[in-house]
Every structure is written in structure tokens, then in C-alpha cells.
Amino acid sequence: MEEKRIAVAAVVIDEQQAVPEVNSVLHEFNDIIIGRMGLPYRERGISLISVALDATPDRISSLTGRLGHIPGVSVKAAVSKK
Secondary structure, three states: OOOOEEEEEEEEEOOHHHHHHHHHHHHHOHHHEEEEEEEEEOOOOEEEEEEEEEEOHHHHHHHHHHHHOOOOEEEEEEEOOO
């Protein structure tokens, strides 16, 4: 069994019509989410979401991969070494 890691995923939403799909994916992965902070930047028409995670590297990758395939969404993750 893979060991769990702590990670933070940064999600940038450039297309507001992608928001419902992003929220749906995050809801599917709610079992690994420690916390979430969203910042709408209305002046630029984008939204920023920071998601703290506690999961195996494979599960973290699965979440970021799903989010990254949504048109208008960019995502990067930083994962702890231990």
C-alpha cells in the first residue's frame, strides 16, 4: 500500500463555465480534501482555488489529472516528501 502524503493543489479557472465541473470533481474527491479556499478575481474574470489534500500520490495525481482535463482549467500540485 502506498503511503499517504500531504499536498496542496493550485487550481486556476480561466473560463467561468468550468466552475460547476470543477466543483463536481472536487466533490467526488472530498474524502481526501483537508480544506479548500477559493478566491474569485472578478476584475480579471478568473477564479483561484487552493486545495489541501491528504492522500496517496496516485490519488493526488488522479484528482489533478481530472481537473487538468477540464477546458479553461490549469492545475499544479506540490506534494510533501514524507
